[in-house]
Amino acid sequence: MSSLKNKTIKAFSWDILGRVFIQGNSFIVSIFLARLLGPEQFGLIAMAMAFISISSVFIDIGFSSALIQSQKNTQTTYSSIFFFNIIAGAILTIVTFLIAPLLGKFYDNPLVTDLVRWLSLVFIFNSFNRVQNTILNKELNFKALTLRTFVASIISGTLGIVCAYQNWGVYSLVVQTLSFGFLSTILLWSTSTWKPSFLFSMSEVKRLIGFSVYAFFERILNNIFIRLDVLLLAKFYSPSIVGYYSRASTLVDQVTKYSSTSIIRVLFPVLSKVQNNEKEYEKIYFRMFSIISFFSYMLTGLLYFIGADIILLIFGNKWQNSIPIFQILIIASCNMPLHSLMWNALMSKGKAKENFFFGIVRKSVELIPFIFAMYSTIWWFTVTWVISKFISSLLNINILKKQLNLSQSKHLLYLLNGFLILIPGIVIFEYLDLNQFATRIIYAIIYLLFYLLINWVLKNEGLFYILNTISIIKNVLKERLQSKF
Numbered sequence: 001m002s003s004l005k006n007k008t009i010k011a012f013s014w015d016i017l018g019r020v021f022i023q024g025n026s027f028i029v030s031i032f033l034a035r036l037l038g039p040e041q042f043g044l045i046a047m048a049m050a051f052i053s054i055s056s057v058f059i060d061i062g063f064s065s066a067l068i069q070s071q072k073n074t075q076t077t078y079s080s081i082f083f084f085n086i087i088a089g090a091i092l093t094i095v096t097f098l099i100a101p102l103l104g105k106f107y108d109n110p111l112v113t114d115l116v117r118w119l120s121l122v123f124i125f126n127s128f129n130r131v132q133n134t135i136l137n138k139e140l141n142f143k144a145l146t147l148r149t150f151v152a153s154i155i156s157g158t159l160g161i162v163c164a165y166q167n168w169g170v171y172s173l174v175v176q177t178l179s180f181g182f183l184s185t186i187l188l189w190s191t192s193t194w195k196p197s198f199l200f201s202m203s204e205v206k207r208l209i210g211f212s213v214y215a216f217f218e219r220i221l222n223n224i225f226i227r228l229d230v231l232l233l234a235k236f237y238s239p240s241i242v243g244y245y246s247r248a249s250t251l252v253d254q255v256t257k258y259s260s261t262s263i264i265r266v267l268f269p270v271l272s273k274v275q276n277n278e279k280e281y282e283k284i285y286f287r288m289f290s291i292i293s294f295f296s297y298m299l300t301g302l303l304y305f306i307g308a309d310i311i312l313l314i315f316g317n318k319w320q321n322s323i324p325i326f327q328i329l330i331i332a333s334c335n336m337p338l339h340s341l342m343w344n345a346l347m348s349k350g351k352a353k354e355n356f357f358f359g360i361v362r363k364s365v366e367l368i369p370f371i372f373a374m375y376s377t378i379w380w381f382t383v384t385w386v387i388s389k390f391i392s393s394l395l396n397i398n399i400l401k402k403q404l405n406l407s408q409s410k411h412l413l414y415l416l417n418g419f420l421i422l423i424p425g426i427v428i429f430e431y432l433d434l435n436q437f438a439t440r441i442i443y444a445i446i447y448l449l450f451y452l453l454i455n456w457v458l459k460n461e462g463l464f465y466i467l468n469t470i471s472i473i474k475n476v477l478k479e480r481l482q483s484k485f
Contacts, residue, residue, distance in 0.1 A: 033164055033173065039243030039318065041170040046246040047239070048115035049177070051103060052096075052122060067134045072207075079199040082131040089127025096120035109239070111170070118174050125181035132192040148187035156180035233381070236373050245378060247319055248326035251307065252333045282406060285345055290414055290462035292337050297418030298451050300334040301425050305444040309437055325382055331426075332386040334418060335393045342396040346403060358399045362392045417458060421451050 067073055067081065097117050104113030136145050160176030168175070233242050303310075307330060308323045315322075346355040369384035393415070400406040425447050434440050455463045 033160060033176075039247070039321075040239045041173070041243070042246055043239035043241070043243030044109070044111060044115060044170050045173040046242055047107060047109075048103075048112055048119055051116060052119045067131070074204075075197055076199045076201045077204045077207075078131050078135065078194065079196045080201045080204045082196040083200055084205060085127045085130045089123045092123040093120045096123070115170065115174060118171075119177060121178055122181040125178070125185050129185040129188045131196070132188050132194055135194050136192065145188075148184055148191055152180050152184035152187055155183055233373060233378070237378060241321075241378055244319070244322045245325055245382075247311070247315065248322040248329055251303070251311065251322075251326060252329045285341075285406065286410060286414075287461060287465055289338065289341060289411070290460060291465060292341055292462070293334075293414045293418050294455060294460055294462035294466070296334040296337050297422050298448065300330055301422050301447050301451065302444050303333075304330050304426055305429055305440055305447065309440060324379065328379070328382040328386055332389040334422065335389055335415075338393060338415075339389075339396060342400055345400060345406070354399075354403055358395075362395050365391050365395070414462075417455070417460060421454055425450075 067078070097120050100113045100116040100120070103116055104110045133145065156176050156179040159179050160172050163172035163175045166172075233245060237245075304327060307326050311319050311322055311326065343355065366385075366388045369381050369388055372384050373381040397408050397411045400411070401408045429443060432443070434443060452463070
């Protein structure tokens with residue numbers, strides 16, 4: 001188990017390091033593009049990418065999760081899924097190309113047709129890297145994944161900026177997306193030790209499909225609802241409003257990416273390895289839950305206090321209409337990473353079927369905000385969208401209790417720890433009505449110090465585990481430096 005712990009820490013360290021650099025690079029690129037392009041152009045690409053993101057699930061119909069969860073994979077297994085993915089990616093590109101005019105007609109915008117057709121090429125690029133990605137995830141080899149993604153993000157971001165300077169407009173975003181898909185696949189092939197053999201076994205496909213088919217259905221539901229806001233809002237509102245919403249939503253996503261993505265990517269294969277050890281499984285799960293909730297509530301508060309300044313100072317005054325949308329969305333962001341964690345917990349136990357059916361109930365709740373979108377403003381849609389996310393959190397906790405016997409009270413305790421600091425912090429901030437940038441920065445710093453102090457006093461497991469992990473990493477680096485010099 002100590003070996004697994006060391007591999008987990010190493011994997012997390014590499015992934016979080018890469019995520020900081022990758023997201024930092026993406027953020028810098030987005031600043032240039034937001035300055036060069038307008039809300040309408042971002043709205044158009046968001047509309048097209050929403051459809052592409054949902055359709056991408058069809059490349060492997062959940063086999064990636066099945067390969068990680070299964071402990072009986074062979075070269076024949078991996079090769080069979082590899083060729084399945086390539087066929088699926090090619091078919092998906094062709095079908096998307098053919099139905100693109102229907103999307104243009106749906107949005108009453110022929111430019112959407114061209115954008116979707118160009119972006120459909122990403123299906124072919126990604127179909128060539130799914131298995132290699134999965135194997136590296138399963139082996140916790142996040143060093144290779146991190147390096148190739150970082151290099152691809154730098155080159156593709158640079159290409160996007162160059163095209164924007166050359167007045168390519170919305171197509172500069174297409175170039176950025178396609179070049180990232182192409183380059184990341186090429187780099188992954190050059191670093192991965194696994195290569196496919198000319199083998200295909202339908203029996204291996206059938207063995208995995210019992211798990212993967214429900215993982216596939218669940219991912220379809222999840223991907224639809226992740227992008228459903230943009231897909232349907234584009235029908236109810238103008239591309240500019242969708243652009244404002246998309247910009248606010250993208251900034252909110254930083255909470256999820258910085259507070260949990262690395263942990264969750266590492267967590268699924270780790271939980272899969274200990275799925276038969278109930279005590280170890282529960283220990284690892286709640287430790288991760290405490291870490292993610294600790295980071296999420298901290299970042300949610302900080303971004304609420306200075307998010308408006310970030311939007312205006314970095315992206316420019318033309319994005320001012322994104323601010324009220326952002327300030328509402330950010331309140332729900334603290335729970336979004338926890339949704340992903342709970343999903344991974346169920347999947348690591350092989351509960352794909354149960355997760356799918358419970359997912360239908362959760363998603364039904366999240367449909368309610370779109371009623372408001374049809375008859376009201378974007379503000380009311382955003383408010384009800386946030387409320388639906390909190391209801392989903394309570395449903396998830398109930399599901400984990402029934403399916404995995406994970407304590408409801410322990411879940412709620414971690415959530416209350418965050419809320420009891422975050423909500424008063426927001427109320428006081430709004431009451432003070434701080435008009436100066438300097439005073440908002442000071443308030444954010446005070447909130448951060450108070451947040452850390454309260455969690456220290458309450459002996460928050462997540463905080464102390466983070467401090468312990470940092471100490472271990474420092475000692476390892478110190479020993480390596482001493483051995484070299």
